[in-house]
Amino acid sequence: RQYGGFGSDGPKFPQPSRLRILARAFDRTGHEGYREVLEESLDAMAAGGLYDHVGGGFHRYCVDRDWVVPHFEKMLYDNAELPRAFLTGYRLTGNDRYAEVVEETLAFLDRELTHPEGGFFSTLDAQSSDPDTGERVEGAFYVWTPDEVRDVLEDETTADLFCDRYDITASGNFEGRNQPNQGRSIPGLAEEYELAKADVRARLETARDALFDAREDRPRPNRDEKVLAGWNGLAIATCAEAALVLGEDEYAEMAVDALEFVRDRLWDPEERRLSRRYKDDDVAIDGYLEDYAFLARGALTCYEATGEVDHLEFALALARVIEAEFWDAEAGTVYFTPESGEDLVTRPQELTDQSTPSAAGVAVETLLALESFASDAEYGEIAATVLATHADRLEANPLQHATLCLGADRLESGALEVTVVADEMPEDWREAFATRFDPDRLFARRPPTEDGLDDWLDELGVADAPPIWAGREVRDGEPTLYVCRGRTCSPPTHDVDDALEWVDGNAAVDIEGGTDDSTADGDDLESPF
Structure with missing residues (x-):
């Protein structure tokens, strides 16, 4: 210290x-x-x-x-x-x-x-x-x-x-x-x-x-001018999150420009597969789990920051490949290399965090976030199984498995879903949430009209609205806000202060024994980590 x-x-x-x-x-x-x-x-x-x-x-x-x-x-x-x-x-x-x-x-x-x-x-x-x-x-x-x-x-x-x-x-x-x-x-x-x-x-x-x-x-x-899908995913997520927190549109533009660059050059829309590296018009190496997971998180955060459904669609497409290529139901884990890739005696896993977060941990966090948008998928079950498989590792050394522990906390507490029914998010709503620390906050933006929502569902290729949008409609022709945790939701409101009051009354974890005394014995506190 x-x-x-x-x-x-x-x-x-x-x-x-x-x-x-x-x-x-x-x-x-x-x-x-x-x-x-x-x-x-x-x-x-x-x-x-x-x-x-x-x-x-x-x-x-x-x-x-x-x-x-x-x-x-x-x-x-x-x-x-x-x-x-x-x-x-x-x-x-x-x-x-x-x-x-x-x-x-x-x-x-x-x-x-x-x-x-x-x-x-x-x-x-x-x-x-x-x-x-x-x-x-x-x-x-x-x-x-x-x-x-x-x-x-x-x-x-x-x-x-x-x-x-x-x-x-x-x-x-x-x-x-x-x-x-x-x-x-x-x-x-x-x-x-x-x-x-x-x-x-x-x-x-x-x-x-x-x-x-x-x-x-x-x-x-000198500059190494390789463009790597996974590392770009990390930067895209940060730029988009900075746009949400700091209110600067230029950061959202940086995120979207990078996402579209990677999608145009490294994503094969016919094969539905991602390559890892681009440099001077040369594309190489099949994507690993970190490429799919990091980029999916970046695409999801771009959707949160911009309200553009094509970014959400791309995040879901990447998640489907994570399930198809990296998830092993029998072993109860996600591997680092794709099932259709090089034939290895033992497929590696990336469970620990280093300078970059654990690929498995980011996959778990992202699948949990995307579960609410994919009614027909079992992303929550996949994430829960991965966490159960590696529970002993997490308990034995949580700091080495930081991102997986964060995923476990998200699974236990449930995401804070903030459904914004509006063409544009009102600036005072963005600012109100930006000045708070709600670690599992997920903005779920949707159009205010049923015709607009139908267009989104067509782009996502689904017939019915996912749970995070279903029944959360515009009221009185004004931007409408719903906040939910688990299966409990606030009444619809036009006032962000009302929504935040509901959030404060429905915390993810009730603090028991919390103290302002910095000398308190942390062993006596119920830390989830």
């Missing part, structure tokens, strides 16, 4: 799924210790060298326990899953810094890891050419000396403020140069320099802009 994150020594790898576990545990128990550890971890990653304070985005990992010096590679999956964890932190705490980190990271993705036609590239290399020697060295693009900072910034006070704020020293923290870290607080700097805090912030922002522009003239790291 002294330095934030998991592991007492370096290297320190971010583990976003464990951060989601902390948020869920706090939500379920009210134990402040879970929330404090979550915030300490987010704060440490946002302040340290893991984060690019000049250009936004996260590096691969840090070599030390203090989060000072990173391995400078930037991976798509880190810059998808870490912003998702910061969105969770923002919804739980309302800390604007967490939203700012998300915004800066997605700006980095859009600027540096986006194909001109929409998909996301895989990686930026750690190395680039040293401007002085021409040799390829790690971190050359990102690190600074005090003299380099002063050469860029004309105002001496602004240069000193930046060096003090971001710990840019003559001795350096990386081979004689400096990876910026937030070392000093703005109130402390304001007092020392006898400036208003707003003036300090403005000067630092001006400095960052100038240093960013100067850095753009340096030799750039």
